[in-house]
Amino acid sequence: MLRYVASKFFYMLVSLFILISATFFLMKAIPGDPFMGEKKPSPEILARLMEQYDLDKPVFQQYTKYLGNIAQGDFGLSMKQQNQSVTDIITDTFGPSLRLGLIAIVVAVIVGVLLGMLAALYHRRLIDSAAMILSVLGIAVPSFVLASLLQYVLAEKAGIFNVMGFDSPLDYVLPVMALSAQPIAFIARLTRSSMLEVLHSDYIKTAKAKGLNWMAIMFRHVIRNGILPVVTYVGPMTANIITGSVVIEQIFGIGGIGKQFVDSITNRDYTVIMGITIFYGILLMLARFMTDIAYAVVDPRIKLDGGKEG
Amino acid sequence: MKKHKSLLLLMTLILAIGTALAGCGSNNNEGAGSSGNKPKEQVFRMNLASEPPTLDPGQAQDNNSNTIINAVFEGLTRKGPDGEEVPGVAEKWDISEDGLKYVFTLRNDARWSNGDPVTAKDFEFAWKRVLDPGFAPAPPYAYQLYYIKNAEAYNLGELDDPDQVGVKAVDDHTLEVTLENPTPYFLSLMSFQTYYPLHSSVKDNDKWATKAETIIGNGPFKIASMTKGQKIELAKNDQYWDHQSIKLEKVHMSIVNSSATELSSYRNDELDYAGHPVGNIPTDQLAAVKKQMPDELNIKGISSTYFYIFNTTQEPFDNVNIRKAFSMAIDRQAIVDKITQGGQIPAFGFVPPGIKGEKDEFRKEVPDKYFEENIDEAKKLLDQGMKEKGYTTLPAVTLIHNSDDNHKKIALAIADMWKNNLGVQVQVQNQEWGVFLKNRSALNYQVARSGWGADYNDPMTYIDMWTSGGGNNDTGFKNEEYDKLVKDAYATDDNAKRMELMAQAEKILVEDNQVVMPIYYYSNVSLIKPWMKGINIDFKGDLDFSRAYVE
């Protein structure tokens, strides 16, 4: 196990390095600079700014310098939001996205798995169709439309919630609904599909034939096996959701990391782009790592072994 | 088997109903609060479409930053309700005969929010800090101080000694300013953020402007809290010298970049103010807003121009007649009536209304009759231009704009007008902001959207940008006569002469060369709740809520 974790960790570092390099050069290949605007700074001031942020150096030199800085844990200062450190920006904006995202994931997994299980158990019956139509709606309505509908109906017309803001617990309800609709739909459909497969597999038939208790079959076999694809999906989805949805954050006025990231790209705020990319990369890799562990827990046939075929 | 399935179904149902009930439960508790009408305290709630990139007056360039800085700091003068200069930190001032020397006398009771007195040194320090060539990051608005003697030379590193810059604190209450040229609008610059004073504590703290606790201001409000990307809260500053005139106890600014959300919150009484300059009202809802809340809707012409620029170095727009033809073949009234719908005024000149001329507004003294819309004439000019260039068919034309709903609509409508009126097929291309700016300044376009707002209240802020090789002249336009007119206007202290020179320059720019194709003069469209009084919007469209109150 230790060897496994160590090798994973090593791979992660290598991947991270490749990710940093690829993003750095990609970002530099895009036209623009952090100081552009409808009114341009004078050429002298622009030259001075470029120098102060090392942007006048050759790209490769900027790259090695950047690598040196992050090796010392220095992610630099934002080039747009003056004198704010990238680390501060990430910590400040990740909080809201994380809180919102975790709630949305929990809601999505519970509701999605339940819907999917119901649909599978009542295969080709009314409940199945209803659950699936419900979940298709979750996919078919774009999140920005759903968010806007929720805002209009539940906030502006019914007056139950605030249109925007992120202060009271009640303010979480609408964004969570908008954010979890699509994962719910996805999870429900995955669960249904793989549960159906398991329910019709021979070992379940055998278990039934052996007269095993229904609950035991469900929990020991069906759910455990049927939930595998969900586990695969939930890992990256978690990384995706907690790193923030631009659309949801923009519409509900939440100061999250998703909005921050898109803004940093629009502004060519290089240090922030890199910082969030690295942060996101680490999160995603951790999520994938957890997924693999979760696999091994859910399915004993998969062995955790980095070296050999497993 | 069946029984167990039902059990599961039951579980799900309970969960669903539970959630629904929880929703309803909280509805009863807090529902009433959120849709309460008039706020019970003296609070002003507004929205910023994006987070202010800085709260350092020396660095700020954008509307969002200014809106906060103007509330937290105060310059030597400030703007009165009609845009006139009224005493701020300075209680009086003397201007020398030749217009080159200003002596400001500061009031005794001006204080920083921590109780320290505001002195002339704080001004000298702040101005020289912006001009300091070693200051990082280099403030882009340093040029706003170039009217001061030797300021430009010091900022550009041609002069090492800061003492030679024409600003001097004679004593704690006297500030002496010497100018490079007589500048009739210099006094109005004293209420511009780059000229605000700074507390000496900022010297040793690079990050002072990023935290509420270290922002020490001298204006009517102080920063109470900042939540990144979400909200900024201001509270009344009791140390402010004129605090008796300030009635608001709190200002709450949300940060939401969605005009639909902003309007929705306004309707839901979560905001007291919506719309320009720091927010927006969706154009698609303007018609409904006009009908439903005519008394709350405020439309005010402001000094900004929306226009297209032609790349005079690229075919086919290197021909003046073709440029004129394109400019004459659109229907500006239809654009402002049907598309922007916010009371904008069709533009036929470049300097917008609201800018001071010799005695009255410049636009009233010099009417913008540089050209007229005329489709037949446009067709003739197009034919003539094509003959001059030897075209049988016009080269393909692409119009670029940056991604934005309004820009897109206007571009599509104009392209459609060109197609119908001139028979020219123009491709509209929407580009990402950075890519767009880069293409525009590299002259890698044919027609591009543009917009310009005033830095100060004088036509010069619109005229001097078009000189040959000017930093913001993205058209390739070079004209010696134009350059000379601008230079002469700078040199003279005769205001009538200046206005005349600038009027001539504008004629060269628009009538003779049609480098720019003016479309409309902006308006400031906003919604103000009936209980909110005393909000002021100035000629530039800057929002001043410092003397506002809830009635």
Added chain:
Amino acid sequence: MASDSTTSGTAWDNLQPEDFKKIGMDEKQSEIIQRESLSAWRDSWERLRKNKLAMTGLVIMILILIMAIIGPMISNYDYETNDLMNTNMPPSGEHWFGTDDLGRDVFVRTWMGARISLTVGLAAAAIDLMIGVIYGGLMGYFGGRIDEFMNKFAEILYSIPYLLVTILLLVVFEPSLGTIILALTITGWINMSWIVRGEIMQLKNREYVLAARSMGAGTGRLLFRHLIPNAMGPIIVTLTLSVPNAIFAESFLSFLGLGVQAPVASWGSMINDALSGWMYYPWRMLFPALFISLTMLAFNIFGDGLRDALDPKLKK
């Protein structure tokens, strides 16, 4: 093979031991004894045809496809001409789906939008499917270092900010439908490959796979005959979801100004344009949204039916 001897003209009653040839049995091929594949497909089709819900989905898909082709032709309007005197008109005999903020006919735009959205969705999904299944299948099948390596590659690609890639693509290439599809598929296939990988990892230790392997089935055969067909359920579900994902990803790009170039419309960009005023001009959002939803619904119920039909274990 036996026909050799019959055509040779040897009399049946005069057979000698030399007439017999030992053809033996290729041990490597022994595993190939199976039902004929044609009948398997026919079998699935029969089952699909009986599934009314799935057939409804298929019919809706075909109808939408037909309308996307002929819709713009049967109207008197085109999708780009403005009519500023008749902006935001509700549906009428003149304009069946009303007009938009520039007075353009929503009916024609809806079907022109269908062309774009369906092209983007189907093309992106097809590419995702091809790359994702092969890549994911190989990852899951080989496991170990190969899996680790391929997985890391996918992870890195997945973590590179998608917006940066898209902006760069649009700068390098001309903004066109092809560029958008490319931008969508550059990372789009990864999710599919992960789903497939998970399934394969789980399936490859199953008894029937072990049996096939012990009987000498090669990698390709194991993968494409045994593993992937048995992972078809999640693959089809993911596929039916990558169509809407691609359609919405395009609309998100429009939202950021990187989607299809106006005046060309996609369903997503039409919804986007209509979003800020939908409470006053609902038709501008309703029609594209309705057809997106219908398309998704059709795709999904058809996908479910297909899944059921293809899965041999669900045979009754």
